[in-house]
Amino acid sequence: MSCFADSRPIDFTDILTRLKGLSSAEEFFAVLGVSYDPKVLNVSRLHIMKRMGQYLAEEDFSGLPDQVIAARVRAMLERAYEDFAVSSPLTHRVFKVLKDHDPDKPHTAGRAFVPFESVLKRFGRE
Template identity: 45%
Template sequence: MESFSERLKALSSAEDFMHFFGLPFAEPVLQVNRLHILKRFFQYLRRAEGLETADDVELFRRYRQLLSQAYQDFVVSTPAQEKVFKVFQDAGGTQHVQLANLRDSLAERRREAHAA
């Protein structure tokens, strides 16, 4: 019989994780937030205490609870509010591009297109 960690290694998508742990989910929530949910889940795992000494049954229970918590974070909030990824942490989730940079970039692309 495969160990818990071996079974986890076979999971590759957010849907795989939700199905493996038997967690109900709304498809639209998962489609929009899949990477955010998984990243938050792994953040929770890194902070969790006692996992290194837990048996497979306890690991399953704790992982399931942490994944459920990560999913719920995005049911009631948005990626911009949760700031899981650096792009949302920098400048409150907004990026600033100067108009002059856009104008220069467009001019360069036009020159390249005419040269080709």
């Protein structure tokens, strides 16, 4: 099952300001006219939006017409969605908590791991 964007033309007027006022991933997809699979969005919505934000942060839109900005932002949302439509959030690790606990990443010296059980044992003896 896929959700298809409205067949209405996309309103490009002041697109960045309008996007800042949105509150759900579905609204971003609707406003930018991007189709999506609800199953993918339900599993990876935060990851998709975070990745889109990373892509947006790399861009300079100053002086560009709204239509060009909207096309670029739409392409970024499509790219971010595709990142997670073809692989899991664990593959991309966009959030700090996932980056910090990457099993393929070498252990950082000076950061000791203390098992929770050992902390509880200390309190039980006192």
